[in-house]
Structure formats: structure tokens, C-alpha cells
Amino acid sequence: MASNPEQLTLSSLGKAGRSAGEIDDQQEPLMNGGRPHENYSVLAAVLPFLFPALGGLLYGYDIGATSCATISIESATLSGITWYDLSSVEIGLITSGSLYGALIGSVLAFNVADFLGRRRELIVAAILYLIGALVTAVAPVFVVMVIGRFVFGIGIGLAMHAAPIYIAETAPSQIRGQLISLKEFFIVLGMVVGYSAGSLLVEIVSGWRYMYGASTPFAVIMGIGMWWLPASPRWLLLRAIQGKGNMQDLRQTAIGCLRRLRGEALGDSAPEQVDEILAELSYIEEEKEATIAEMFEGKCLKALIIGCGLVLFQQITGQPSVLYYAASILESAGFSAASDATRVSILLGLLKLIMTGVAVTIVDRLGRRPLLLSGVSVMAISLFLLGSYYTFLDDVPAMAVVALLLYVGCYQLSFGPIGWLMISEIFPLRLRGKGLSIAVLVNFGANALVTFAFSPLKELLGAGILFFIFGGIAILSLVFIFCIVPETKGLSLEEIEAKLL
Numbered sequence: 001m002a003s004n005p006e007q008l009t010l011s012s013l014g015k016a017g018r019s020a021g022e023i024d025d026q027q028e029p030l031m032n033g034g035r036p037h038e039n040y041s042v043l044a045a046v047l048p049f050l051f052p053a054l055g056g057l058l059y060g061y062d063i064g065a066t067s068c069a070t071i072s073i074e075s076a077t078l079s080g081i082t083w084y085d086l087s088s089v090e091i092g093l094i095t096s097g098s099l100y101g102a103l104i105g106s107v108l109a110f111n112v113a114d115f116l117g118r119r120r121e122l123i124v125a126a127i128l129y130l131i132g133a134l135v136t137a138v139a140p141v142f143v144v145m146v147i148g149r150f151v152f153g154i155g156i157g158l159a160m161h162a163a164p165i166y167i168a169e170t171a172p173s174q175i176r177g178q179l180i181s182l183k184e185f186f187i188v189l190g191m192v193v194g195y196s197a198g199s200l201l202v203e204i205v206s207g208w209r210y211m212y213g214a215s216t217p218f219a220v221i222m223g224i225g226m227w228w229l230p231a232s233p234r235w236l237l238l239r240a241i242q243g244k245g246n247m248q249d250l251r252q253t254a255i256g257c258l259r260r261l262r263g264e265a266l267g268d269s270a271p272e273q274v275d276e277i278l279a280e281l282s283y284i285e286e287e288k289e290a291t292i293a294e295m296f297e298g299k300c301l302k303a304l305i306i307g308c309g310l311v312l313f314q315q316i317t318g319q320p321s322v323l324y325y326a327a328s329i330l331e332s333a334g335f336s337a338a339s340d341a342t343r344v345s346i347l348l349g350l351l352k353l354i355m356t357g358v359a360v361t362i363v364d365r366l367g368r369r370p371l372l373l374s375g376v377s378v379m380a381i382s383l384f385l386l387g388s389y390y391t392f393l394d395d396v397p398a399m400a401v402v403a404l405l406l407y408v409g410c411y412q413l414s415f416g417p418i419g420w421l422m423i424s425e426i427f428p429l430r431l432r433g434k435g436l437s438i439a440v441l442v443n444f445g446a447n448a449l450v451t452f453a454f455s456p457l458k459e460l461l462g463a464g465i466l467f468f469i470f471g472g473i474a475i476l477s478l479v480f481i482f483c484i485v486p487e488t489k490g491l492s493l494e495e496i497e498a499k500l501l
Helices: 042-073 088-116 118-138 142-170 173-201 207-213 216-228 233-241 247-262 270-283 298-316 319-324 326-332 341-366 368-391 397-413 415-426 429-461 463-484 493-500
Strands: none
Touching (some): 042 088, 042 118, 042 142, 042 247, 042 341, 118 142, 118 207, 118 216, 142 233, 142 429, 173 341, 233 270, 298 415, 298 429, 319 397, 319 429, 319 463, 326 341, 326 397, 341 368, 341 397, 341 415, 368 415, 397 415, 415 429, 415 493, 429 463
């Protein structure tokens, strides 16, 4: 914050002689020693997660469906169009058009997130999902199709920004990790559904139109669901203490929203909890208007380093490259189904789904750091094994298969769900919208960079050296996690800001 005199040093991120997971014993506890567990109804808590998570499912579905749609579009007999003879650049625009749109959506979120609020941002995302899918599905010419892909991508950028914030701000603290991690589960579920739908429709004339059109019901359900859900009480209270509305009116609205989000189990404690949040927001000086300069100083810079560092390492530890080689690795080990790339994608998608489910069930019991440290450690070992296979152990395909499965599984135990979870928790409330938009922009930007650089680097260095480099980056990410990333398990969002930043 502008008024915060602390200077950002390595010692301020991780105290000397201890890891970042430990809380300084001399730190002033938040308010009266922390908030007790929040009472909530399971049904009331699940619904505010379900509809935002559909934004993740649509993102995953787009990845899966597009991998099959490009096969359909390029077929002279099955595309159903006259412009099927597309160049590699044009195919690239179809496959990556949504990614470029997501980058733009992340930039837009920086400016509109706090003004619109989390709920309305997700409604806008659902509308863009619907428009983008319909335009892509009925596109009469290539240019219109690319426009549809781009519009859909803007929806991805807004949804992947707003969904984790809304879930984090509305979920009870004791299950917040599970619910945000479930969003990653929905992304992977969407990929599996997309691959499966694509494999069924790829042999149908104009099958690619049905692939993209099939996402529209999910977008409609997401939009209606978000319209029905209440606004985030924390966003309402932030506007109240910043003077952007009548304090009493916003407080009463927040009480009503909290009652809907927690259900009957909350009882009569909603006013007390809202007043407690208000007091905590004042205690940590959230009433000040956020400025762009504040993102790069004090506790805000610390949160930015933690959040952006995690999503950067999430992308540059080689996941796209490992998945690229999955079919050839399995085929070399004698799995005949591996010759069908779609089947490989479905099989790996199911593995990712199972391992993400495991992460969801244990993240709030074990914590974020143990999953990150253990999962990324195995990822690093797997990458070195893959590098060895492609360099001098090519006669041991079983080792490559084991390394592949370990890498994919441990990614879904660690970086996959925990990266998105941490960036939704770590930013101070009044800078959460802007901070998360920067983190999402870094995520999609790094994704685009790795995707673009992979082929030329493979040609220049060879697959073996490339995997060794990714293994080295994974080790660097372990150092970053151990020294910098704190444990947020069981803490309210206000406690995270007061105790860990």
C-alpha cells in the first residue's frame, strides 16, 4: 500500500531461517484472534460454486473440442465447406484464437472487474461464451469463424478471472480450497467431454459445427445461474467502506446475500459476521482506493510475486510439451490405442480428472504447500526421466510411460488446481480484481509463449535437452514455493492479508 513503509526484500517474503509456510510468531493476530468456523448449509454452499465453475468447464471443453474440430474442418469430404484447404497459419488462428481472446479478456478484467463486480462479470462472460460459440458454429466463412473464436476467448479471460474470485469470496473458509480446486476439476472434465464429443462427431459431415454448438447449453445455464446467485458480500462491503454507495443499504444487502450463500445453518449470525468483515476490512485499511502503482509496492507486490510466480511456473514447467509427446511415448511402449491421438487425450484426461479429484479431497486437510512441494518434486524427477529417455535411454519405453503418467498425475495434484486456488486467495480485497487479472494475463501469456516456442526449440535443441531444461525450471519452482509461497489453509481471506502479507 502507498502508506506501507515496508520495503520488499527476500527476507520479507520468506524470513531467514524458515520457510514461507511459517507464520511469524510475533505477528499481531487478526482482530480477536481469528474467526471461528463458519456455519453453512452444504446445498447453499455448493450452488455458488457450481455456476461459476461452468466457466471453467467451457474453457476445458473448448480445448478438447478444438483438437477434433480442426481435423473435421480440414477434411474435403466431412467439413461441409468450400474453404477447407486451410494453411497452417489459418489452422493456428482457429486453435489459438480463443487464447488470444483470453489475453484480451484478462486485460479488460483489469479495468472493469471492480466496477462490474464478480457476479456481473461472470454474466458477461456467459453471454460472450454463448455469442462466440454460436458465431463459430454457424460461420459461413473463415474470417467469421476466427471472430467467433476470439469472442469466445474473451469470455474465457473474464470467466477465468472472475470465477475463482467469486468462489473464494463466497465460500466458507474451511472448504474454500476444495471448492476452488473443484474449478480445475471442471476444466479437466470439460476437456474430457470435449475430446469425447469430438471423437463422436468427427466422422459426421460438418461435425465441427456441432462440436462448437454443443457448448451453448452450458453457457445459457451459467448465465441464468449467475443471474440468480447473489453478489459477493465482500465486494459489496468493499464498496461500502470506499464510499461507493450508502453504507447501511450495502450492509443490509450484504447480510441478505450472506444468508442466501450460507443457508439456514447460518441462523441469526449474518449481521454479526458482516460487521466482523467490515471491522477487519477497516483494520487492514481496505477503505483506500486502489491505484495501479500500489500493485508494485509493499504487500501488494508480495502478493503479485506469489500469484504471478505460481501461474508462470505452472506454464513453463513443460506441460504442453509432455502432452505433445504422450501419443508417441505410449505407442513406443506397445499400446496400440496410442496411434489414435484422440483416445490418448481421453485416457490422459481421465487420469487428470481422477488426480484432480484426489487434490480436491485433501487440499483443505493437508494444505497448499505440501501438495505443491510433493507434486512438483515428482514432476521434476519425471522430466529428468523423460529427458534421459529421449537422450540415451530410448530402449526403456516403460520408464518413459511411468514418467509420463507420474508427471500428468502430479501436475493435477499441485500446479493444476493449487495455482488457481492461491491466486484467488492471496491478493488484498481492494486489489483482488486487478491483481488476479494480471495473474491470469501472465498465465495465458506464458501459455501462448510456450506453445509458440515449443516447435522451434525442439528443432534447435532436441526433445531430450528440452525436457532437461523443463526439469531445471521445475527445481527452480520448488525453491520459489519453499521460500516464497505461504500456507493459507483454514484462514479467512482477511486473515491471509493480515497475517501472511
